[in-house]
Every structure is written in structure tokens, then in C-alpha cells.
Amino acid sequence: MNISDVMLIDPLNDVRWDSFVENHPYGTIYQHSSWMKVIALTYKHARPLCFAIEDQERNIRAAIPCFIVESRLTGTRIVSLPFSSYCDPLVEDTKDLAKLLDRIIREAENISASYYELRPFWNQDLIKDGRLKPHNYYKIHILDIKDGFEKVERAFPRDIVKSRKRATKSGLAISQGCSEQDLKEFYFIHASMRKRLGFPIQPYNFFKNMWEILYPKGYLTLILAKWNKKTIGGFVLFKFKNIVTHEFGSSIQKYLDKKPNHFLLWSAIELACTKGYHYFDFGKTPPENEGLLNFKRRWGAKMYDLPYFYYPEVKGMMSLEQNSLKHKLLRSIGKHMPLSLAKITGRIAYHHLG
Numbered sequence: 001m002n003i004s005d006v007m008l009i010d011p012l013n014d015v016r017w018d019s020f021v022e023n024h025p026y027g028t029i030y031q032h033s034s035w036m037k038v039i040a041l042t043y044k045h046a047r048p049l050c051f052a053i054e055d056q057e058r059n060i061r062a063a064i065p066c067f068i069v070e071s072r073l074t075g076t077r078i079v080s081l082p083f084s085s086y087c088d089p090l091v092e093d094t095k096d097l098a099k100l101l102d103r104i105i106r107e108a109e110n111i112s113a114s115y116y117e118l119r120p121f122w123n124q125d126l127i128k129d130g131r132l133k134p135h136n137y138y139k140i141h142i143l144d145i146k147d148g149f150e151k152v153e154r155a156f157p158r159d160i161v162k163s164r165k166r167a168t169k170s171g172l173a174i175s176q177g178c179s180e181q182d183l184k185e186f187y188f189i190h191a192s193m194r195k196r197l198g199f200p201i202q203p204y205n206f207f208k209n210m211w212e213i214l215y216p217k218g219y220l221t222l223i224l225a226k227w228n229k230k231t232i233g234g235f236v237l238f239k240f241k242n243i244v245t246h247e248f249g250s251s252i253q254k255y256l257d258k259k260p261n262h263f264l265l266w267s268a269i270e271l272a273c274t275k276g277y278h279y280f281d282f283g284k285t286p287p288e289n290e291g292l293l294n295f296k297r298r299w300g301a302k303m304y305d306l307p308y309f310y311y312p313e314v315k316g317m318m319s320l321e322q323n324s325l326k327h328k329l330l331r332s333i334g335k336h337m338p339l340s341l342a343k344i345t346g347r348i349a350y351h352h353l354g
Helices: 017-023 033-042 094-110 149-154 158-169 180-197 204-213 253-258 260-274 290-297 325-335 339-350
Strands: 006-009 046-054 060-071 075-080 115-118 133-144 173-176 220-227 230-240 243-251 279-285 302-311
Touching: 006 094, 017 033, 017 060, 033 046, 033 060, 033 204, 046 094, 060 094, 075 094, 094 115, 094 302, 133 290, 149 260, 158 260, 173 260, 180 204, 180 220, 180 230, 180 243, 180 325, 180 339, 204 220, 220 260, 230 253, 230 260, 243 253, 243 260, 253 260, 260 279, 279 290, 290 302
Parallel strands: 075 115, 243 279
Antiparallel strands: 006 046, 046 060, 060 075, 115 302, 133 279, 133 302, 173 220, 220 230, 230 243
């Protein structure tokens, strides 16, 4: 395979890149330079680069965006892409994919990376290269909303409709976040929820960079559930092309009887339908979380496998299953930390993850 056809480009500054992503059938928010800027600004241990093939007119024909992730604790690896649920290779045939993989593997060897990780979804059936080892663990739920909210709503089960009515009767109201103060209110709830579950807490700058980069371009919406003027829950939604993605969602546990999650999700799906989007992405879920899998299914979403692929072997933090001893131990420690310490620990930990 002739890897001389593959070149390295800077997706954050190449003027061709975003147009290529926006017009490619598998282009999503995760390959867009705006999202990659969020990652690069937040996590200094991750450096963006992109392997690309040009046509005769020097237009980008095929590409795989990546980050080189370097850490003294967790080693060096190449990931497409870190801190992202999925990132399809922007290719449409196996020949271009093989060329790009050859070049990525050569780069991994040159920098002594311990592995390469590819996270496809929409075009995962194209990944047939025997060098990549699949790890079929996460699930993802997608709701088809092309036919509008009236049809989508008719498919909701009775208990979901009742929960939405209960939320309305309890005085819940939805508002769209429009300031950094709104973002801070959401982040406090989000950090508290992560600490309660024992998960590491993302640094606030991750959300601030999202707000400053994605929100002005219309790629991010923050919706908040208010009760007696108090924010008790919120969703961060990504909007790009024909997909709305439920990227982050949190609520205050003691107000769960008011059904803020049902109310927020109902409002998010209705908003996506009203704006003419075709799909609502509920995000990825580990298979051990049967309650969450069932919750997403009851909204009419279809569940799909979300395999990650590795070279030369399956390894790294993302390949660890949440029922593993290491995961359980870390979560047990995280649950018993004070929130202030958990934030500091999470900020440190995330600079070795990805």
C-alpha cells in the first residue's frame, strides 16, 4: 500500500476542513474543528492531527482526524477521538481507509505509541481491516424523529406521558441557558452527580470552552429545569447537521420525584423535532447499566452496538468494563471524597485520560 498518498494536515487551521466535514455523509460535530478546539484547549496532553488524502484538485477526499495523547501515567497513544462518544473515519471506500490506517500505524510506531484507538459508529460496517481488533462493549440509542414530534409523541408509553404531566403539575419549567452563570449552575449539579456516582469530574474549563466555542456558532444548547426559580437539572445538547445529541445531563437527586429528567428529555426531543432535525442521539451507555438502557429504549430509541477498534490489541482505559475491579475500586474511592477534593482529583485525572 502506497502511504505517500496520505498527508498530515492541521484540522484546526486548514481552511478546507470544516467544509469537508459538513459535506461528508459521515461528518458529525465530533470531527468539526470547533469540537477539536475544545479538546485541545482543555487538555494540553492531547495534540490534534489529521491524516488525509487529497484528490487531483487538492480537495480533501478522505481523512481520519486524531489526537496524540501523551501522559507519564497512562502512556502515549493515538485516538480518534478522545473525550468523544464516537468519531467515524471520513472515508467511503475500504481502499482509502487502508491507506489511512497504514499511515496511522506507521505514525504510532514512529512515536512509540502503545496503541491506536478508532471509535466509529455510522460507518462501522466499513471497518473490515483485520489489523484492528474490535471491542464491542458500549451501546448507543438513536431516535428517528424525521416524521415530527406528533408521531414521536404517540409512541411514548403511558408512564412517560404521566411523568411529563406530573412535572408540569409540580411547577417545573424549562428555560434555555444564555449566560455563563447558567452554565455554572448546570456544572455544579453535574459535578455533584458525578461525585455521587463515583465518576471523575471533568474540569470546569471543559464546559467553559464548549460554551465559548460551540454556543456562539449554534452547535450547543443548554436547557435547564427550574422549580420555584431554582435550577434542579439540565441538559447540554449538541446540534450539527441533522443530529441533536444529548451529550451531558444531570439533575439534583432530592428533586427526582418532580421528574426533571423526563421533562428535560421530552423538551429536548420536542425542540429537535420543531427545528427539523432527523435524529436524536441519546448518547452511549455501558451494558451493565440496565436501568438506563431500558429508560432510553422506552422513548422509542433503537439500540445499536458502539464498538471501538484497536491496534495492535485491545487496551487502554476505554476498553475497561465498568464492572471491572479497577473501575469499582476507583468509583468507591470517588463516592467518599468531599466534592471540592473530587473536583481537584477529576481535574488531575482527566489530564491523563482520553
